[in-house]
Amino acid sequence: MQRGFKLTGVLTDAELHRLPGAPSVERAAKGPVAVIECAEEFPCDPCEYSCAYGAIIVGQPIINLPCLDEDSCTGCGKCIAQCPGFAIFVMNLNYSKKEATVSFPYEFLPTYKAGEVVNAVNRSGKVITKGKVVDVKNLTNQDRTVVITIAVPKEFGWDVRGIERKEVKAYDR
Amino acid sequence: MGSMSMLTTDVAVVGAGPAGLYAAIEAAKAGAKTTIINEYVEPGGQLTKQIHKFFGSKEHAAGVRGIDISAKLLGSIDELKVEKRMGTLVWSIFHSNILAIAHNGKSEMLRANKIILATGASENAFAFPGWTLPGVMGAGAAQTLINLQRILPGNRVLMVGAGNVGLIVAFQLLQAGSEVVAVVDALPYISGYCVHSAKIARAGIPILTSHTVKKAYGEISVEGVMVVKVDNQCKPIPKSEQDMKVDTICIAVGLTPLVELAWLANCRFTWVASLGGYVPLYDDKMETTVKGIYVAGDAAGIEEASTAMEEGSIAAISAVESLGLMTQQRAYALRAEAYERLRSFRIGPFGKLRDQGKQFIWRERQKYAERI
């Protein structure tokens, strides 16, 4: 099996935790926080401008990896829809006693509604658990990038990064 | 040519993509009579089909969808009263300053004091047994079908090429409702940005590196494809074939600068692999070896929209400077600012090679100037 994002497109745990955009395990355990899964130096910086709390720093030169100031991050989630790479997630490992929430960008139709039970997928698109949609945001400033928040069993918080797409038959559209 | 009417302009910009639009805006701002000519009926170039939010810096509208960047630039073009000739092909350049243009089957001649070539790029082909079957198409063509013409090219797609174009178009095919069975690439690693490959992976689509197409088959159109694993010399590994049932094969194996007009105008060229192939020689004003003909954007070497915009500005600034519409000091200062912004795009693992390519072109241009 090949491993590593350069070979598979999937970050390994080791690669993830080394990123300057990933919060520490201790910080994540405390509550909502952004996880910036942006691992390569290319010129890009909208994330930096999207955060009202100054919790994302790209700086100069613009190819720097985005760095998360985990103490300033409130987990508000505003950055999610502003990242053109769909690389920012917000994770709340303290959502309830047994559940964590994960928020992620979603640009497929049909979209989901709060309350729906969904198949939650990991970074390889594999279904790893059931989840429940708790919030769907489609604000004007998100410019048509929907942000979905789902609740999943706590132990999957670090791994869930999306949901299975609803099936669309070509002739249905 | 005798009976044809001769149109005139100060600055003619060929191509209305990001490079051409920026060039036209800059030239018109300086007071030059500016004409922009575009083969496709819709101006915007690549931007017209880029429904995704763009990468880059805040200054270059990063985070904004390509289609919306284009709409904004077109607004400026209209405000500045740039003459627009859309759906118009430039088919030759005569005497270094006359453009032969064709619109609705009618040819005209346009004399321009300065010409800026911002004609973009064309997609590379990739030949394999069965590649002429209907259903095999460029990724750019598939993107035009789904995003401009709203036609789904097929229900099950194989994407060949895991660079940014392959990855982005594969995702957009999913958005349009196709199934993408895999993305394959002969390279042993994914050459596109990790954020794009991560989106594909999360959608459950395998990215097969060290894999290529052995053949496509089908009666009257593509019904399937044999994909094969390759070793590090790119040689097929026996018995590693996989049969995939697909009706569409999209090819995203690179772009080549579209520079026929520069060849026709007798510009000198050089080969720069990191910039996509043959590129006209130019200096730091984006002026080719033919006086008064400038080049910008993908036509000057495959890069990005942000760099195309800067190069378009540099070319136009230099053109209006040479027309006496801008002082040397001001042109020098504006170019320096543009190069400062460009510098931050041409570093890092992705930008470094392109920077070396540009440096090479300038050196070759210098050598050419010394020879003559």
Ligand SMILES: Cc1cc2nc3c(=O)[nH]c(=O)nc-3n(C[C@H](O)[C@H](O)[C@H](O)COP(=O)(O)OP(=O)(O)OC[C@H]3O[C@@H](n4cnc5c(N)ncnc54)[C@H](O)[C@@H]3O)c2cc1C
């Ligand atoms: C799938 C994809 C995704 C991309 N995503 C990004 C991104 O996120 N961020 C980014 O910065 N860049 C991105 N790019 C790159 C960017 O789109 C190009 O680098 C940029 O469009 C180049 O601009 P240009 O003006 O040089 O050429 P183009 O945009 O290609 O425009 C050239 C124009 O010239 C016209 N033309 C050509 N020949 C003639 C002729 N003989 N007569 C008249 N008109 C002619 C064409 O009709 C066309 O409109 C992406 C590219 C692709 C393919």
Ligand code: SF4
């Ligand atoms: S979640 Fe909110 S506070 Fe945290 S980085 Fe994103 S925008 Fe800033």
Ligand code: SF4
């Ligand atoms: S906006 Fe997204 S893709 Fe761009 S640098 Fe920030 S995290 Fe990376």
